[in-house]
Amino acid sequence: MKAVVIHTHGSPDVLSYEDFPTPRIKSNEVLIQVKSIALNHLDLWVRSGVTSKKLAMPHILGSDASGVVCEIGTDVEGLKIGDKVILAPGYSLCNKCKACLAGDDNLCADYHVLGESISGVYAEFVKIPANNVFQIPAGLSFEQAAAIPLVFLTAWNMLVNQVKIKRGETVLIHAAGSGVGSAGIQIAKLFGAMVIATASSDEKLRKAIELGADHIIRYDEKNFRKETRAITSGQGVDIVFEHVGEETWVDSIRALATGGRLVTCGATSGYLAETDLRHVFFRSLKIYGNFMGRKGGLLEALQFFPEKLKPMIDKSFHLSEVAAAHKYLADRRQFGKIILNI
Numbered sequence: 001m002k003a004v005v006i007h008t009h010g011s012p013d014v015l016s017y018e019d020f021p022t023p024r025i026k027s028n029e030v031l032i033q034v035k036s037i038a039l040n041h042l043d044l045w046v047r048s049g050v051t052s053k054k055l056a057m058p059h060i061l062g063s064d065a066s067g068v069v070c071e072i073g074t075d076v077e078g079l080k081i082g083d084k085v086i087l088a089p090g091y092s093l094c095n096k097c098k099a100c101l102a103g104d105d106n107l108c109a110d111y112h113v114l115g116e117s118i119s120g121v122y123a124e125f126v127k128i129p130a131n132n133v134f135q136i137p138a139g140l141s142f143e144q145a146a147a148i149p150l151v152f153l154t155a156w157n158m159l160v161n162q163v164k165i166k167r168g169e170t171v172l173i174h175a176a177g178s179g180v181g182s183a184g185i186q187i188a189k190l191f192g193a194m195v196i197a198t199a200s201s202d203e204k205l206r207k208a209i210e211l212g213a214d215h216i217i218r219y220d221e222k223n224f225r226k227e228t229r230a231i232t233s234g235q236g237v238d239i240v241f242e243h244v245g246e247e248t249w250v251d252s253i254r255a256l257a258t259g260g261r262l263v264t265c266g267a268t269s270g271y272l273a274e275t276d277l278r279h280v281f282f283r284s285l286k287i288y289g290n291f292m293g294r295k296g297g298l299l300e301a302l303q304f305f306p307e308k309l310k311p312m313i314d315k316s317f318h319l320s321e322v323a324a325a326h327k328y329l330a331d332r333r334q335f336g337k338i339i340l341n342i
Contacts, residue, residue: 003123009049012323031071036146038064062120063089066145147311147337151179157293167192176208225251246270312336
């Protein structure tokens with residue numbers, strides 16, 4: 001099969017489109033003929049070696065994919081050849097610890113993410129445990145389906161399971177043009193929140209409004225903390241949906257109302273953020289870290305597609321054009337997801 005692999009960490013130039021052995025499935029696995037793949041910032045971090053994982057080389061990147069079931073293990077039930085499916089990008093190899101038994105598989109010490117610590121989806125064929133395979137909701141294309149898993153799984157866990165968003169609350173969502181940001185806007189509106197969205201261009205802000213944002217802030221021209229305080233009559237927001245990191249961290253904490261919650265899943269601008277603890281304890285703030293989300297959370301979110309939640313796609317490339325796609329994502333030019341098609 002054709003696949004994109006890395007033999008060493010580095011720039012997009014280390015991405016190699018080449019022949020690679022087709023995976024062989026176990027009894028509890030299925031083989032998927034991949035149709036579309038969605039990029040994530042995680043792909044860039046793994047490629048460049050930012051993550052601390054020690055990978056066996058060569059390594060296949062990529063966490064998000066959609067495709068068609070083409071082979072089924074002997075112990076698999078509920079799937080058939082030809083099913084159109086998407087893949088939950090993370091899974092535990094344990095299935096017996098306290099976290100796994102509670103449904104919090106993403107908290108298991110043996111939790112793995114496709115393309116991060118194990119072989120990923122930048123390939124014509126991918127093998128995966130059958131319980132990570134979900135039917136594509138009716139009305140969605142392969143491209144749209146591939147754009148769902150990691151960002152909606154993550155945003156759902158951040159807002160629904162971590163900070164337990166409530167109707168009528170106010171949410172500040174950073175980087176509305178990102179995959180997780182655009183997902184966060186939609187989920188917050190689904191739960192009846194008022195959304196303040198930030199972005200770096202008028203075009204991205206226009207699209208954020210189309211997704212349901214009630215207020216918008218162009219953060220490269222205005223101080224988002226001051227603007228947020230003005231919008232909320234000086235009170236601040238109940239929730240900050242953070243994934244930018246150093247650039248926004250200090251003002252994100254100060255944008256919170258007393259008793260507010262900040263939840264973060266990333267640090268695209270840098271991870272050495274300074275925290276003034278006086279703001280945290282004097283105003284009873286809560287800070288949540290979030291990595292991925294429960295597999296069951298993705299299943300919960302899928303019931304709202306495509307009527308109430310919609311995957312956002314910015315641009316598509318062929319798998320062989322993966323280096324250009326990585327550069328496009330790194331430049332932060334997109335609104336929504338970047339797709340690789342096979």
